Amino acid sequence: MPEIILEAFNLDYSYPDGTKALRTINLKIEKGEKLTILGSNGAGKSTLFMQFNGLYRPNSGSIKYQGQAISYKNKPLIELRKKVGIVFQDPDSQLFSSSVYQDISFGPLNLGLSDQEVEARVDQALIDTETTDLEYKPTHLLSYGQKKRVSIAGVLAMEPEVIIFDEPTAGLDPRHAREFMQLLKNLSDEGKTIIISTHDVDLAYSWSDRLVIMSSGEIIAQGEPGELFLQPELIEQADLALPWLLEIYCGLVEKGWFPTSTPLPKTREELLLILPLASMNISPIPKDSK
C-alpha cells in the first residue's frame, strides 16, 4: 500500500462573493507520485491548491497531511508550509522583492537555516532554474518567463516534500519548458511528490503517473493518463484535447499499422520504436482481419 501524503476529504469551498469554487472534492495523493490536474479555465485548480497548504480554509470537509487533518493554528500551519510548497500561477503576486537574490532567500530564511546554508540553497536554486545570470537584474525588468523561473526558484530553495506548481510552463519558451520538465523529473527521482496543473495535454499525458480532471469545481475523473484520454466524452466535457501522441497512435491503429493490443506510447521515442520500418515492406493489416 503506497503511503498517502496529502488528502482532500469531502472538501467544499465558496469564495466570499458566493462563487462555489470547489464541490465535494475527494482526492488522495501518494507519496512520490507525479500528479497532474487538468481542467478548463475557472475549473477550480488554483483554488484547490490554496487549500493544500492551508491558505484557504474549507467550508466543510478537510485536508489531511500524512493522515492528520491539518490545523489552522499558526504554528502547525507553518510546519505544514515547510512541507508543502506552492509556486503560484502569477509570478507578479509571488515576487515581493525587486531583487532576485533577496526574493529567493526569503523562504529558506524562514525555515530558520543558517545564512551559509541559505546561500548554498539560493545558489543551487539559481542554477536549477537557469536564473544565475538574472541575479543582478531587478524583478521588474524581467520578462514574464524569467519571473516565472525566479518564482519557481524561490520555492525550490525551501526543498519541500510536496511541491505544487500552478501552470508552471505557461509563458516559458519550448527550451525552458523542456528543461523545467527535466528538473521535475530530477525532483521526482529525489522522492519528492509533485503536483502540477496545466493546460498542456501533451505534457500531462507524457509526464504524469496519474491525472485528475476537474470541471466546475468537481473532480470528474481520475486515473491513468492513457485510460482517461481515450474517453472522448470526458475530453469533451472537460474542454480538453487529445495529446498528439495518442492522436497519431489512434490514427495508425485505425489504418492498421499496428494491432490494437499495442501498448500506448508514452513518449515520442516509444512511438517511433513501435512503428514498423517501411523497408520491412509490410502492408497495412487489412481492416476486416482485425
Next chain:
Amino acid sequence: MINIDSYAYSNHLKKIHPGEKSLFAMITLAVCLTSPTVITPLIVLALMAGLIIFKAGIPGRVFLKLLLVPFSFLVLSVLTIAFSISTDPSGFWIAETINGLTIGIRYPDLNTAAQLFLRSLGAVSCLYFLALTTPMTEIITVLHKLRVPVIITELMLLIYRFIFVFMETAITIKRAQSSRLGYVSLKISYRSLSRLFSALLGKVFVKSQELYNAMAARCYTGEIKVLTKKYPVNLRNYLLIIGLELPLILINLLGRR
C-alpha cells in the same frame, strides 16, 4: 525615475559595495552643504560628474538632463534672493531706480545666492551619484544595517517593488484603453481615466491579498527576512574616500574666516 532605476542596475560601479558608495555620497553631501565658500561645491559637482560619467559609464546627456530637473526651481529661488527692492538706493551693485523705488542686486546677496545655488547643485549631484550607481534594494539593506526600524525598511522594500507592478498595470490599462479609442476626446478621456483609477484600486486590493498569500505560503511570520548578495569590502575604496574628503574638509576649514 524609471531611467535612474535602470542605470542603477547596469552601471560600471554596480559591483562596488553599496555601503562604500553610500558612505562616500553622504560624507560628500555633508561637506558640500557645510561649505562656507563656492569652491567646495564646485569641486564636488565636478567630482561627481566625473565619477558618474567616466567611472559609472552613464551618458553625460542623462546626467545633464537630471541636473536640469532641479535647475529651474533653483534659478527661481536664487533670483528671489539675489534681487531686492528698496526705497534706499544705496548699497546696490547693479540697480535701476524707477519712481523712487530701486530694484537691483546687492553684492552680498549675489554672493549668498551663488553659494546657495552651487551648494544645492553639488548636493543634488551627490544624491544622483548614489541613485544612479546603487540599486534601491541595496540602499534599503544599508539602512537596515544602520538599524533603521524594520517597519520602515520593509515598507520601502514592498513599496519599491509595487511601484513598478502598479505602474506596469496602469500602463497596460492605458494602452488597452487607447487602442480602443479611450482617449479621443476630452470627455471620453476623463471617463477612461476615472475607470483606469478605479480598476487600479481594485487591482491594488487583490494584489495585496495575493501577495500576502504567497508570502504566507513561504512561511512568512511577520518579519521579512532576506539575504543580500555579499559585496567584497575594498580597503582601497575607503582610503580613496578619505583621500578625497580630507582635502575638501580642509578647504572648508580654510574658507571659514
